[in-house]
Amino acid sequence: MSFFDRLFAFRQNEFRTPLEDFLTELFAEWLRQVTLAGRVTEVLTDLFKLAPTQLGELNNLNSIVWETQHVIGPGDHGAEGKRPDLIGRCSNFFLIIESKIAAGFTEYQDELGRVDQLSMYQSYRRSRKETFGGLVLITHSTLPPSDWTHQTLYWRAIEKYLRAFTDDNSSTSALNYLTKQLKKFLGDNGMNGTRIDLADITAYPAYQRLTQGLSGLGRVADNCLRIALQGTSLEKLRTPRGGSGGDFIWPTFCGLTLTNDGFKCREAQLILWSGTLTGKVYEYIGPFTDGIPDLSVGIGLWFNEEVQQEARSYLLALCEKLNSQEKGAWVLDIHSRDGRGPIILLSTRRSLIDLHVQAAGCDLDDIASEFFSTHSNSLLVELSAPLLEAGKSADQFLFEMVTAE
Secondary structure: OOHHHHHHOOOOEOOEOOHHHHHHHHHHHHHHHHHHOOOHHHHHHHOOOOOHHHOOOHHHHHHOEEEEOOOOOOOOOOOOOOOOOEEEEEOOEEEEEEEOOOOOOOEEEEOOEEEEHHHHHHHHHHHOOOOEEEEEEEEOOOOOOOOOOOEEEEHHHHHHHHHOOOOOOOOOOHHHHHHHHHHHHHHHOOOOOOOOOHHHHHOHHHHHHHHHHHHHHHHHHHHHHHHHHHOOOOOOEEOOOOOOOOOOOOOOEEEEEEEEOOOOHHHOOEEEEEEEEOOOEOOOEOOOOOOOOEEEEEEEEEOOOOOOHHHHHHHHHHHHHHHHHHOOOOEEEEEEEOOEEEEEEEEEEEEHHHHHHHHOOOOOHHHHHHHHHHHHHHHHHHHHOEEOOOOEEHHHHHHHHHOOO
16 A cells, blocks of 8 residues: 555544544654665664664664554453554564654553553563564653653654754655655644744734734724624624634734624624734635735625525625725635535725835824724625515525525
């Protein structure tokens, strides 16, 4: 089975994010390439910290076979049927590697009481006939048990090791490629060491000033939306009970949200927002340019099923009507989802840099207030207007379209 086939066996679904399985497979393939390059002894001693007494004949180690999902056979070790994450074995050498990120250790019930998986693996390793090898735990945030006496290695130490590890024989070798990919994978998933540049440290006061300023503009957005609400009569959209929840939170979002029946945002299917965005909120709501905050007003609709034509027609007409009033500022985006209806976003935005340029060094509040007030009021007026053909308000009509099964 190929490396990619093994990865494909651990597909993500709505119930399971198999990061540990993916990482174990990637690490196992890296170890295979290390062994093929004749550098496995170096890795066992320098990275895994195995003592000479655990290695045996060094030339023998170049024949190590690395396996994932090894099934433990019967014996008096109590681990029959269990699957250590990774093993390396050759003649008279057997190494068990258990890989963890943040999950706890599985516990089992036997005749003597509860026993965790590492204790079972220790018993299994002691029962084997191979003289050399051992048991290694690799972890990120899962702590080893208090009685753990074998080697513990942290993923951040592996990422640091990989930064200095190169295949001098070929810059384009499979080993170099996998080394770079594994290092990047660990970094992308937050399992590298903590490094802070001096420039980042000195930028912290500026970051504090920025977040304080965005919070101030968020209060402006909040006030403008609340004032706009006073002149409208909505059927479904309410301020969330107990706060917005979900990802509409400071400092990524500063402002006010409305949701169907006042549900928290993570449970809602209609979300109207007015505020500042500094990063991605849910799937597709975020600044137009990464790293540059936006002022944003919009409504998001999470459909259960495909969009009915009358809902699609209404939203297209709404976008055109808003743009006829406000010089083409509104955009309608439709994002498909597997097995569910789409996400439709109707929104308008303005870059904080544009606001800064217009303000010419003066306060931003009045300019921001005009943006939030104009767009919030326009959107709310349309959503609260009665639809004569449907006999209900627009927000009620959209909610029924969104939740239609």
